[in-house]
Each structure stands twice: as structure tokens, then as C-alpha cells.
Amino acid sequence: MGEVTLNRIEPDTTHEEEKLKTWDWGFILTILSVGSVFLGSLLVKIDLSFFQLYPLRFFGFVGVFFILINKGWNDPLLSFNSRFIAVFLLLGLISVVWAPDKILAIKEIGILQTGLTFTWLITRYVNTEDRLNLVISIWIFGAIFVNLIGLWEVLNQQFLLVTEIGSKTERAIERIGFLAPRSIFNNQNNYAFFNAITSIVLLGKIIKKYQPTKLYIINCFSLSLSIFILICSYSRAAIAGFSLCFALFFIFTFLSTSKLKVNLANLAILGVIAFLGLALFEPAILDAITSKLYLVVEKNHQTKEEGRSVLYSTTLNYALENLGIGMGPGSSVHNLNGLPPHSYFLQLLVEYGILIVIGQLYILFRVYKRLSSYHFAVQNAMPMMLRASIIVFPLLSVGPSSIFGEGVFWLWLGLILAYSSVTVREYLKTIDSLQMKLHIHNS
Numbered sequence: 001m002g003e004v005t006l007n008r009i010e011p012d013t014t015h016e017e018e019k020l021k022t023w024d025w026g027f028i029l030t031i032l033s034v035g036s037v038f039l040g041s042l043l044v045k046i047d048l049s050f051f052q053l054y055p056l057r058f059f060g061f062v063g064v065f066f067i068l069i070n071k072g073w074n075d076p077l078l079s080f081n082s083r084f085i086a087v088f089l090l091l092g093l094i095s096v097v098w099a100p101d102k103i104l105a106i107k108e109i110g111i112l113q114t115g116l117t118f119t120w121l122i123t124r125y126v127n128t129e130d131r132l133n134l135v136i137s138i139w140i141f142g143a144i145f146v147n148l149i150g151l152w153e154v155l156n157q158q159f160l161l162v163t164e165i166g167s168k169t170e171r172a173i174e175r176i177g178f179l180a181p182r183s184i185f186n187n188q189n190n191y192a193f194f195n196a197i198t199s200i201v202l203l204g205k206i207i208k209k210y211q212p213t214k215l216y217i218i219n220c221f222s223l224s225l226s227i228f229i230l231i232c233s234y235s236r237a238a239i240a241g242f243s244l245c246f247a248l249f250f251i252f253t254f255l256s257t258s259k260l261k262v263n264l265a266n267l268a269i270l271g272v273i274a275f276l277g278l279a280l281f282e283p284a285i286l287d288a289i290t291s292k293l294y295l296v297v298e299k300n301h302q303t304k305e306e307g308r309s310v311l312y313s314t315t316l317n318y319a320l321e322n323l324g325i326g327m328g329p330g331s332s333v334h335n336l337n338g339l340p341p342h343s344y345f346l347q348l349l350v351e352y353g354i355l356i357v358i359g360q361l362y363i364l365f366r367v368y369k370r371l372s373s374y375h376f377a378v379q380n381a382m383p384m385m386l387r388a389s390i391i392v393f394p395l396l397s398v399g400p401s402s403i404f405g406e407g408v409f410w411l412w413l414g415l416i417l418a419y420s421s422v423t424v425r426e427y428l429k430t431i432d433s434l435q436m437k438l439h440i441h442n443s
Contacts, residue, residue: 026124027125029066030126031134032055033059034122035142036058043184060113060114061117075425112329123418126414135415140218143202150181153182154179189400190403190406196399197409200389237397244391245391248388249387260384326356330351342400367416
């Protein structure tokens with residue numbers, strides 16, 4: 001319990017007029033930003049000279065104003081994260097000077113600024129359990145929208161938004177016999193990453209039944225759709241990461257004193273019943289799912305890993321040659337002749353340096369420690385599930401070409417930070433309540 005060295009997280013004491021100008025408008029901007037994640041960068045965009053302007057990027061630009069007028073934090077971890085974001089952005093801007101490709105660097109720093117600002121907005125304005133639930137509700141409906149597009153692509157075996165397939169996708173179709181969906185994303189692996197993260201969050205939400213029942217049912221539908229599209233994505237990293245996350249969550253729950261064991265057992269029983277029902281009454285659906293999973297296993301046997309090994313070794317060599325000092329935004333792609341690094345932490349290391357990697361790992365460690373120590377303060381499974389997601393994140397991040405431009409990554413990062421802060425705050429409220437009761441009893 002040594003984690004709570006907080007400055008006693010207290011309610012914000014700003015005046016109502018100031019709240020109307022900064023706090024409430026900031027929350028509105030945050031909610032709009034969350035919703036824009038599910039529009040992506042392909043559905044609604046304006047092509048400008050140096051970059052593409054899409055909804056999340058626009059809200060990211062506006063969010064800089066709220067960062068500049070910020071008056072401080074009452075949570076040390078969120079305060080550290082805010083300073084880390086400022087240093088990260090400043091380093092990114094400065095390193096454009098020595099980046100090997102200045103135009104690419106300017107584009108990449110714009111993507112980074114969008115993501116970091118979005119995460120900052122979530123940690124600043126999603127500061128209660130009700131607001132966290134609202135963000136997750138938007139996530140539920142947004143995922144349905146995105147995955148209905150993906151479902152259409154699976155059923156029709158063609159892309160809806162982007163008609164170009166490309167030689168790599170053509171070879172994959174030739175090998176596996178079907179076209180993996182990509183919906184609003186640039187490629188199939190990034191879409192799979194979206195559904196892996198989404199499935200983790202939505203599963204954490206449904207473990208304990210909540211009201212209203214209609215929203216709970218919609219959550220179940222959204223989760224089922226996400227898992228189905230995830231299986232159809234043919235991504236080893238995404239499927240393995242989601243499966244490992246659920247296994248870790250299961251272990252964490254049953255090794256803890258959590259009251260959610262019964263809920264988890266009931267959910268497991270329902271899963272078995274659903275599986276048996278499909279096997280007996282709709283075997284065609286079950287056969288389709290198992291055949292797709294078999295293709296993932298077959299891909300693992302057929303695919304040669306030399307390509308990824310070369311990418312990783314080359315990336316590490318670049319980092320070592322520069323003594324851990326970042327080479328600038330976009331340098332990992334530039335130095336690999338246009339190939340993406342396929343690893344979030346390796347991309348961080350090459351482009352922004354070892355200190356940024358250490359800072360990011362430190363923040364994730366602190367969040368993990370909080371969620372581990374105070375998960376019982378929030379009466380649902382989300383802290384446990386998010387804790388497991390932190391462990392599997394490195395695995396999930398090796399699937400996509402790059403996750404810097406994926407709004408769902410920054411949404412997840414902001415969510416785990418916000419949840420860790422709310423969890424500690426709820427713990428302190430419980431302690432204060434117990435102390436008050438003890439004081440009344442003694443008096």
C-alpha cells in the first residue's frame with residue numbers, strides 16, 4: 001500500500017465560472033475526441049500539403065490550448081505524465097532538425113502531438129467513474145460502427161472504403177483463401193490491434209452485470225462482433241495478445257480476494273453453453289470460426305520470421321549507433337527503406353531515445369502497480385482487466401506496422417491512467433469514510 005503517497009487527491013476547488021470555461025469545455029472536447037477515434041483518418045479527412053486533417057487531429061490541435069491553460073494536478077502520477085508529455089513533444093519538435101527526412105518528420109510529429117494531446121485530455125477531464133463509464137459507452141457504440149463495416153467486408157470479400165488491395169494483400173488472399181477486413185484502418189493488422197484492445201476493454205466491462213440492461217446487452221453484442229472480426233483479421237499478435245490477456249485476468253481474479261470470481265464463473269458457464277449450442281444447432285458458424293483460427297496457426301508455421309528479425313536487429317543497431325539518442329520523428333521508417341518497425345517500443349527507442357522509453361515504461365509500471373493494489377476500490381472488473389492489458393501490450397504492438405497514428409492506442413493509454421487515478425481516489429474515499437465512522441463510534 002506504499003503507492004498512496006498522494007497529495008491527498010481532493011475534489012477540484014476552482015470556481016464554478018472557471019469550471020464552465022475550462023473544465024466543462026475541456027470535457028466536451030474530450031468526448032468529441034473519443035468519438036472521433038471511431039471515424040479514423042480515412043473516413044473523414046482533408047488532404048493538406050504536409051499532413052492530413054481528420055477529426056481527431058483537429059481536436060488534438062484545439063487540445064493544446066487546454067494544456068497551456070492547465071493550472072496543475074492533484075495526482076502526482078498524472079502530474080508526472082503531463083510533464084512527460086511536454087518533454088516528449090518538445091524533444092520531438094527539436095529532433096526534427098536532425099531527422100533524416102524533414103518532411104516525413106513534420107508529418108510524424110503532427111501524429112505524435114495528436115496522440116499525446118488526446119491522452120492528456122482523457123487524464124485531465126475523465127476524472128470520475130461516471131465519466132469513465134461514458135467513455136466506455138462511446139467505445140461500445142463506436143466499435144459497433146467500425147465493426148459493421150468490417151463485417152460487410154468479411155461477408156462481401158472486398159474493402160468498402162479503400163478499393164486498392166495491393167500486392168501483399170493479394171498474396172495473402174492467395175495463401176489463406178479470404179480477404180481479412182480493415183474497415184476504417186490503413187491495413188488489416190492495425191484493425192486487428194483495434195479489436196484486440198476493444199475486446200479487452202469491453203470484456204472487462206461485462207464481467208459484472210450493470211444497468212441499464214439494454215446497454216449491457218449492446219455491450220455483449222459489440223464484444224461478440226469485435227471478437228469475431230478479430231478472428232477474421234488473421235493477426236497472430238492480436239489474437240494471441242487478447243487470449244493471453246484474458247488468461248492473465250482469469251488468474252489475477254482467482255488469486256485475489258475479489259468478489260468477481262462468481263461473475264467470472266457464471267460468464268465461463270455461459271460461454272460453454274453458447275459453444276455447445278453452436279456445436280449442436282449451428283455447426284456451420286462454429287466450423288467457420290475454427291477454420292479461421294486454424295489458418296492463423298497455419299500462418300504461424302508457414303510464415304518465415306527472418307523478415308521481422310531483420311527489422312528488429314536493424315532497428316536495434318540504429319539505436320546503438322546513436323547511443324540511445326533519438327534520430328528524430330520518422331527515422332525508423334526512413335532507415336528501413338520505408339518499412340515500419342512493427343514495435344512500439346523499438347520505434348520509440350530509435351526516433352526519440354532511451355530516456356523516452358524509460359519514461360513510458362515507468363508510467364506503465366506505476367499504473368500497473370496502482371491497479372494491482374487498489375482494484376477492490378472500484379466495484380467492477382476493469383482495473384483487473386486493464387492491469388492484464390498492460391502486460392500484453394508489448395505483444396499487441398508488434399502486429400501493426402505502427403500504432404502512433406492509431407487513436408485507439410492513445411485512448412487505451414489515457415483510459416488506464418484515468419482509471420488508476422479514479423481507483424486510488426475511490427480507495428481514499430473509503431479510508432476517509434471508515435475513519436469518520438470510527439471517529440463517530442469513539443466519540
